[in-house]
Amino acid sequence: MTDAVILETRALTKEFKGFVAVSQVNLKVQRGSIHALIGPNGAGKTTCFNLLTKFLTPTSGQILFDGHDITAETPAHIARRGVIRSFQISSVFPHLTVLENVRVALQRHLGSSFQFWRSERSLDSLNDKAMALLAQVDLDKYAALTAVELSYGRKRALEIATTLAMEPKLMLLDEPTQGMGLEDVDRIKQLIKKVAASRTVLMVEHNMSVVASIADTITVLQRGATLAEGPYEQVSKNPAVIEAYMGSANTELKGAH
Template sequence: MDIILETRALTKEFKGFVAVNKVDLQVRRGTIHALIGPNGAGKTTCFNLLTKFITPTSGQILFNGTDITHEKPAHIARRGIIRSFQISAVFPHLTVLENVRVALQRKLGTSFHFWKPERSLYGLNDRAMELLREVDLDRYADLATHELSYGRKRALEIATTLAMEPELMLLDEPTQGMGLEDVERVQHLIKKVSANRTILMVEHNMSVVSSIADTITVLQRGAKLAEGPYAEVSRNPDVIEAYMGSASTELQGAH
């Protein structure tokens, strides 16, 4: 069971336009696997297929050897495939601790027990603090979330995702829109939380990809163009041509 997630000829068409074209993907357990490619390559569509936000036109998705192609998003999440934005920190006026506690409630299935007194949730505080320590946010536990920097809000999203006990974490552009300091913080964080988990991520920042990804799959026009470790993929002539110009320079420069 080295392969935790596999797709076989995964395809998605939108009114004649092929967004994902017969993609074969194998994600090894315990690794960080990055999906990269130029704009319009099909990366986000591929993510949406894996989490069943959209339905494949054809092909298969297997998780731990089980065909999940036709399962609903809630079933996928219960199996342990959690996408970062699904449990994102969307409560800016709650404290950092309270946001993680809400995510822990979701895992317990008690999210809608509003009639329970707040003190009934205090039993979740220890686990919430453990998760905050894991993402280096424990000293901000009592801070209102809207006061966090953008990078630390993304770290909080990772903490709330971890609260769902994912077996496979899907991170969609985890460093998008960040300054250098926040990028380095979140890059370190992803590496840290990957210790006992599998991570599949879409990421544009080639410096991040080159630093932490074990395997890279390059998509172009919805199809798989290349796959392998960064050192190999970054020298692939087809990949360099696909990125072109400044992007290909960035691809080489991050090595």
């Protein structure tokens, strides 16, 4: 495994009672890149994410991160190594302020997340860092609002800020633009490009225009196996990929140039 590769899977496989959800996937994610995992519904993308973060245990195969075999490690160990996942459904605390949400994530990173009896003042030292993270995702002016008052797109931006608070080396983004209008999609797309400038991003994403405009490398899964891999220009012209998407998704694939 070269220094250029931050994450690698070797013949990664997951079976559920005879059904092969992920089959012999060999993935190489380059350090400092945006790598997209795409494919039709049921292709195994989310299962693959669950294997990488150890929410599921592989049936066979290996996962290597930063040169270490992490196949047998717990989710907590993997998170401590810097593999941090942002979930498909927005997972912020709705009745805490935007600032407090990021502060909770910073506490978690400091290992003090369960010390709820500490005085409010003792957490003030985290405010500057929390505000700096909010500025990174253009939410600093919303710091005093409760999270429930944010638009859906800004909630996802807040979720990215809380993910950044965990100091990820590799950010796993699960459908970051799902359910968004065009304006929010564009905001999150620009945000992903911005945060990827100093770290690696692996994302599952359905929106082909997002993938086409920001992903350096795309891996296409079909029925749990790798169908194609490469830059968007190459993958979008692959006959097997076009056939796999068919119908409306195929139109999306062509329309994303």
